[in-house]
Amino acid sequence: MSDLSDLYQQTILDHNRNPRNFRRLENANRIAEGHNPLCGDRIKVYVQVDGDTIGDIGFQMPDGAGCAISKASASLMTAAVKGKPVAEAETLFQAFRDMLAGGAIAPGKLAAFGGVRAFPARVKCANLAWHALHAALQNQSDPVTTESSRDF
Amino acid sequence: MLETKKIRPDFPILARQEHGHRLVYLDNAATTQKPRHVLDAIVGYYSTSNANVHRGAYGLAVAATEAYEAARGTVARFVNAWAPESVVFTRGTTEGINLVAGSWGRTHVKAGDTVVVTAMDHHSNLVPWQILCAEKRATLRMVEITADGRIDLLDFGRALEQRPRLVAFPYVSNSLGTVNPAAELTRLAHAAGAVVVVDGAQSTPHLRVDVQALGCDFYALSGHKMLAPMGSGALIAKPALLDEMPPYHGGGEMIERVWDDHSTWNKIPHKFEAGTPNVEGAVGLAAAIGYLERLGMERIAEHEQALAAVAIERLNDIEGVTVYGPKDHRAGVVPFTYGDIHPHDLATILDRDGVCIRAGHHCTQPLMRRLGVAATARASFYIYNDVDDIDALVTAVRKAGELFGVPA
Numbered sequence: 362m363s364d365l366s367d368l369y370q371q372t373i374l375d376h377n378r379n380p381r382n383f384r385r386l387e388n389a390n391r392i393a394e395g396h397n398p399l400c401g402d403r404i405k406v407y408v409q410v411d412g413d414t415i416g417d418i419g420f421q422m423p424d425g426a427g428c429a430i431s432k433a434s435a436s437l438m439t440a441a442v443k444g445k446p447v448a449e450a451e452t453l454f455q456a457f458r459d460m461l462a463g464g465a466i467a468p469g470k471l472a473a474f475g476g477v478r479a480f481p482a483r484v485k486c487a488n489l490a491w492h493a494l495h496a497a498l499q500n501q502s503d504p505v506t507t508e509s510s511r512d513f
Numbered sequence: 514m515l516e517t518k519k520i521r522p523d524f525p526i527l528a529r530q531e532h533g534h535r536l537v538y539l540d541n542a543a544t545t546q547k548p549r550h551v552l553d554a555i556v557g558y559y560s561t562s563n564a565n566v567h568r569g570a571y572g573l574a575v576a577a578t579e580a581y582e583a584a585r586g587t588v589a590r591f592v593n594a595w596a597p598e599s600v601v602f603t604r605g606t607t608e609g610i611n612l613v614a615g616s617w618g619r620t621h622v623k624a625g626d627t628v629v630v631t632a633m634d635h636h637s638n639l640v641p642w643q644i645l646c647a648e649k650r651a652t653l654r655m656v657e658i659t660a661d662g663r664i665d666l667l668d669f670g671r672a673l674e675q676r677p678r679l680v681a682f683p684y685v686s687n688s689l690g691t692v693n694p695a696a697e698l699t700r701l702a703h704a705a706g707a708v709v710v711v712d713g714a715q716s717t718p719h720l721r722v723d724v725q726a727l728g729c730d731f732y733a734l735s736g737h738k739m740l741a742p743m744g745s746g747a748l749i750a751k752p753a754l755l756d757e758m759p760p761y762h763g764g765g766e767m768i769e770r771v772w773d774d775h776s777t778w779n780k781i782p783h784k785f786e787a788g789t790p791n792v793e794g795a796v797g798l799a800a801a802i803g804y805l806e807r808l809g810m811e812r813i814a815e816h817e818q819a820l821a822a823v824a825i826e827r828l829n830d831i832e833g834v835t836v837y838g839p840k841d842h843r844a845g846v847v848p849f850t851y852g853d854i855h856p857h858d859l860a861t862i863l864d865r866d867g868v869c870i871r872a873g874h875h876c877t878q879p880l881m882r883r884l885g886v887a888a889t890a891r892a893s894f895y896i897y898n899d900v901d902d903i904d905a906l907v908t909a910v911r912k913a914g915e916l917f918g919v920p921a
Binding site for chain 2: 429432480
């Protein structure tokens with residue numbers, strides 16, 4: 362049986378308490394919104410793309426709250442992709458999604474979310490920010506929701 | 514207080530272990546568990562009386578019809594309906610309200626009319642009226658709530674000055690636990706010339722309901738929130754209103770005669786029950802009512818209110834916990850938040866101790882905006898819960914505080 366400490370690892374609790382890049386980017390040229398209608402959580406991801414690189418990235422949770430998993434995931438995501446090529450961010454998104462679907466553990470600090478797999482009700486919380494980033498990079502204007510994408 | 518030690522063994526699911534703990538089920542406002550009596554009634558119906566109702570010329574079909582119509586009589590008596598034909602079986606409260614909106618509403622609400630709802634209505638008593646008002650170009654007027662979570666009577670009065678065609682409100686709020694003064698609200702709405710729709714999803718399971726004393730025109734209830742199977746429920750309505758309403762769904766059973774290009778309608782309530790009905794649901798609902806009546810609705814209400822009072826006091830002892838809803842006039846629903854811990858995280862942590870609560874917006878997003886929160890955690894009680902369950906709840910909430918480093 363998995364323990365609560367597998368889900369709420371110190372890295373996750375730390376990023377929940379002190380989220381990184383938790384700000385609106387004034388010079389963002391890609392913005393996308395993610396929404397989980399089941400819990401009401403919303404996230405807005407701001408990306409400033411320079412050529413093929415993510416020059417800067419930030420996020421906000423417009424309704425003032427997100428659960429620890431969604432907020433920490435967004436925070437760790439921004440830290441992981443900042444300064445990286447867009448293609449590498451998409452690769453990390455795939456790796457993260459694969460991990461939550463039961464595949465290999467994702468690289469670096471993203472591995473902290475491996476414990477989410479034992480909590481199926483929380484997988485969408487962890488995925489929300491990544492789907493919003495993906496939408497931003499794809500220049501999608503409609504908000505993505507956890508209920509519209511089949512393989513969320 | 515009810516003797517929960519005698520009640521709990523009637524519920525097979527309560528023997529389930531959750532992560533090595535006994536199941537502490539505190540999500541009764543979402544749905545309740547089912548006693549052996551209800552499960553046996555359903556199995557008994559299929560084992561002895563199953564056939565399609567209202568059409569067979571053989572004894573078995575007569576037995577099925579008798580079981581179904583006896584259940585209607587049981588529901589009618591339980592809520593003191595005007596007559597058995599006041600009871601239209603539905604899939605639940607949502608369908609009951611949609612029936613009123615789709616039939617009465619589409620016939621009577623015209624462009625420029627006003628429909629009144631409240632800021633504490635469940636989406637199921639809001640969205641059908643939004644759809645109707647958009648279609649008819651009518652105005653939807655939402656009555657505000659007070660800071661402590663009651664319907665604002667001053668604003669209710671202002672809304673009635675618009676002479677609304679229809680007024681809808683919940684008897685008991687699923688998000689706050691507020692018990693609204695339903696008879697008084699109905700009297701005021703009638704004085705303004707409105708037809709009154711009461712969402713009874715959270716009241717019928719928990720207190721003695723008398724629709725004739727309330728005086729409302731329509732009252733919708735759900736079986737699954739009162740020990741009965743999912744997909745069972747009823748709309749209770751004044752027979753005269755049902756008589757003049759057009760059908761909601763077309764199909765078998767609801768017709769009298771069918772011609773190539775038109776049909777005439779069956780009498781009420783069958784006019785509103787197109788297709789083969791949920792007979793096992795009706796039979797299960799009648800069995801559930803029998804079980805509740807043996808305990809006594811007054812005792813059930815007292816039991817839940819006592820548990821809610823204990824839970825509120827014990828949760829308020831925890832620094833950082835905020836409990837929502839009024840001080841009194843409340844049912845066994847306890848919504849709360851704890852510091853900056855998101856309710857979803859709370860629910861996950863409590864689940865590891867076997868404690869099932871609801872976290873989220875509880876299908877009341879306009880209310881959540883007014884409370885200034887994205888979500889709340891909600892514990893809600895029923896006949897099998899006791900103070901041990903509150904101990905488990907409070908212990909698990911404290912544990913969440915330690916994990917997240919909320920100052921204790």
